[in-house]
């Protein structure tokens with residue numbers, strides 16, 4: 407049966423691969439965008455995850471046209487690097503606002519209809535850096551670690567209503583987000599993976615789709631690393 411899926415930040419990168427993977431399986435898929443073009447074959451809703459009114463409007467628009475969102479993929483994220491000694495309050499809180507508070511805003515809006523219908527899946531895109539920490543990205547690592555505690559809290563709170571909440575924690579993924587890395591830094595990071603390469607966005611999408619399958623309805627509060635061992639250290 408076709409479900410309605412919402413992927414925040416699904417207009418490009420990992421989110422777009424996730425959206426396409428669901429669409430290929432016959433689901434109706436909506437992506438949020440902030441003014442960019444809506445990819446072919448997907449529904450688009452304008453929404454910045456730092457703005458609760460825009461989130462509410464996006465959900466309401468989808469509900470009126472297609473019914474409630476049954477699977478939420480909270481993927482929108484951003485990074486802003488600075489050393490802990492030079493990072494401003496604004497740099498720290500802005501990154502939390504998108505990656506963590508944004509996920510909270512979207513999840514809290516998605517939860518109401520899910521609770522009412524006694525079913526729903528929430529999948530949060532964290533990062534290996536939430537587990538191992540990040541030099542010059544303490545704001546981002548803190549936000550991504552926070553997503554784990556948040557998702558597990560939802561899993562506890564909404565489990566009795568048939569709603570699951572899980573986390574996918576990617577390692578290195580070939581998207582715009584890592585375009586700025588120097589060749590030397592890329593090489594250094596890749597050498598720490600067991601497979602010696604970056605992931606494709608599609609390889610992250612596979613784990614997300616799996617967490618929304620009927621057969622994984624008993625999986626909740628889990629963190630699935632998709633990082634070729636990067637999070638294991640060494």
Ligand code: NDP
Pocket residue numbers: 414415416417418419420421438439440441442453454455456481482483484504531532533534575576577578579580581582583584
């Ligand atoms: P991209 O930079 O390619 O895409 C980021 C997406 O998030 C875009 O769709 C962007 O929208 C959206 N976004 C950013 N800020 C907001 C906002 N305030 N409101 C709504 N949407 C917003 O990154 P990735 O695809 O690589 O990242 C996707 C997720 O995966 C992120 O959460 C990231 O932290 C995580 N991740 C990425 C890794 C990697 O190596 N690439 C590794 C681990 C985790 P817009 O087009 O409007 O800017």
